[in-house]
Amino acid sequence: MPTREVYWNIHHVWAMYALLVPTLLIFGYGIYRRYRLWRRGRPYPLRWGEVFLRTKVVVLEVLAHRRMLREAYSGFSHFVLFAGFLILFVGTLVVMIHEDFKVRIMQGAFYLYFQSLALDVFGALATLGVVMLAAKRYLVRPARLHANVPERAGAMRQRPWEDAGLLALIFIILVTGFLVEGLRIAATDDPWGRWSPVGWFLAQLFEAQWDVKTMRSVHRFLWWFHLGLTFGLIAWLPYTKLLHIFTAAANVFLRPLEPAGARLKPLDVKASEVLGVARIGDFAWKDLLDLDACTECGRCQQECPATTTGKPLSPKTLILDLREALSASEKESIPLIGRFVREETLWSCTTCMACMQACPVFIEHVPKIVNLRRYLVMEEARVPELMAEALRSLEDRGHPFRGTTFSRTEWYRDLAVPHIREVDSVDFLLWVGCASALNERNQRVARAFVRVLREAGLRFAILGVEERCTGDPARRIGNEYLFEQLVRENIQRL
Ligand code: SF4
Ligand code: SF4
CATH class of the missing domain: 1.20.950 (Fumarate Reductase Cytochrome B subunit)
Known part of the structure; x- marks a missing residue:
């Protein structure tokens, strides 16, 4: 035989x-x-009910290399x-x-x-x-x-x-x-x-x-x-970086399954000792696993608009710098910003999430960047002037565009779009958004969309001057207080 x-x-x-x-x-x-x-990281909420789905993702992304083979x-x-x-x-x-x-x-x-x-x-x-x-x-x-x-x-x-x-x-x-x-x-x-x-x-x-x-x-x-x-x-x-043989598979299995926009976890302002992330131990443990899962392939850097336009940010370098901070924390916990990550690196990010889409091991760059920003904004009050102006405008006028000459009603003046209080019932509330209502070029998009809705026979209405910013820009900048305040105001109005 x-x-x-x-x-x-x-x-x-x-x-x-x-x-x-x-x-x-x-x-x-x-x-x-x-x-x-x-x-050393903080607790991280995991939903264990999705084991089958998570296993399927591991088979596709680890065994079959789906993202890698792009x-x-x-x-x-x-x-x-x-x-x-x-x-x-x-x-x-x-x-x-x-x-x-x-x-x-x-x-x-x-x-x-x-x-x-x-x-x-x-x-x-x-x-x-x-x-x-x-x-x-x-x-x-x-x-x-x-x-x-x-x-x-x-x-x-x-x-x-x-x-x-x-x-x-x-x-x-x-x-x-x-x-x-x-x-x-x-x-x-x-x-x-x-x-x-x-x-x-x-x-x-x-x-x-x-x-x-x-x-x-x-x-x-x-x-x-x-x-x-x-x-x-x-x-x-x-x-060595070959540790990713194990950590990448674990990271893919544990990846958040929410849609991209829901990945950034709300901040419990009352319960948090530190608002945002100042030291490596302020991250959730899953964020720390992320750092060891990086294969150093550079796909995130290749897709990043900040890197491409010469800004002082590479999402890959950011992850490697944080990994270095994690290793250094074996001896002492050093503040991250200034020592391992520069402020200008954090403010160069557009939060577009292209890096996260490209990463073959599902590393979450944007929540880390925003959490570091939260610390700068809410604990240290250190914000670049341009963003500080946007935050002031959000507080004073309910939108982030300082210097705009438009009001929220101008774009639909000749379209007779009903206000929500003028109608008995509607199929939809049309949330126009600051960018569509207050930017001349985008106003044409809003007007065209109204025509599309009418052609489709849908009944809709708007909030007009009562609409305020969703708070999304404040959240991306790292001002979670202001984000929550705007969200509360919007909910009360609705
Ligand atoms: S989210 Fe930030 S780091 Fe990621 S690709 Fe966009 S600009 Fe680059
Ligand atoms: S794409 Fe992901 S694995 Fe590759 S370098 Fe960037 S963070 Fe690391």
Whole structure:
């Protein structure tokens, strides 16, 4: 029956188990260290009733790489690397079950189709993925893989040596795995060797060059070398950005399921010790998990209008700076603004959420930015003059546009749009909004929309001069007090 000897040519297999213990201890400590940091965050409300939906999202976004594959080259290379490692990991479990638990599954058709053919093909694809990723990073060098904003003194955002080291290590592990396989096939004249096409190809090369004794010596050396590197990678993993293998999957599972506009949680002004976020522990724990889920892919930076127009903001750099603050908080909790994040970075954001749409691991940039703004506005009263004027206008006139010459009634004067009090019943209340009522260009949109509603035969009315701002600009700027005040006024009117 087709199979193979698991530890052919290897003596002192106990040493492998002895090495595995410290490897797993170092790995476990690395995960625990980060877990301890996430726990510093505030409570985060989770709805556990949606486990099926959340699992479906993990399957689509993690296993099938749906968002990642929006970019064909990067998506494909990451996908084959991910799938290759997943299959190789399953192959290792099969060996364990077969050899350590003595459940003989590594034989027959399963051995040929899965343990030989599938593992070889996916191993080759993973190697291709590493080469493609390295080519993109070091030959194509897209801007999104590099920070665009001026370096902050002492910043540890990206560690180029770590990226290079990880890619090289993974590549060497994969290649030495194939070399070990090829040497075994050649030295044992394995009758099933052709089912491992890469190993079989290498075996032909070895057979032509070396005798069996030499192949056995090289095989034994490479087997331990391969094992040492693999254990080294496992131990190092939680201390590198590869931690995202676990954190990204957890983050996708735990992602908020509300519509984008409802993601920013209301602030409990009375119960909060600090309004907004001043230190890393003021974030919710899910925000802290977000920071460790970042793969540093730069897709958010690529889509950000602030980055594109040269503003001092890169959403990727912001996340990496906050991650640095999280790591530093192991020793002391330092105020974030000024030390890790600049004020001008926070005020450069338009809160458009393009970064959140682009992020393959569902990191939530905007709630973090607004929470940091809330601290600046409500605790420190530090707001750029332009935004301070908008806030004053909201308080005094109920809209954010200082200097507008229009009133809320001008755009519909000749359209005879009824006020809500003038009609007995309506299908809809048309909420016009400040931008439509008070901006000359947008007034044409409001007028056209009225014609559309009439053509559709719908009965509607407006609030006219009684309409006030929804409070959305105040909320985005970070003035939650004013937002709540405007919301209350609007609700009372309705
Ligand atoms: S929300 Fe802010 S950080 Fe995100 S893409 Fe828009 S401007 Fe950039
Ligand atoms: S925040 Fe998301 S999109 Fe931006 S670099 Fe990190 S993983 Fe990529």
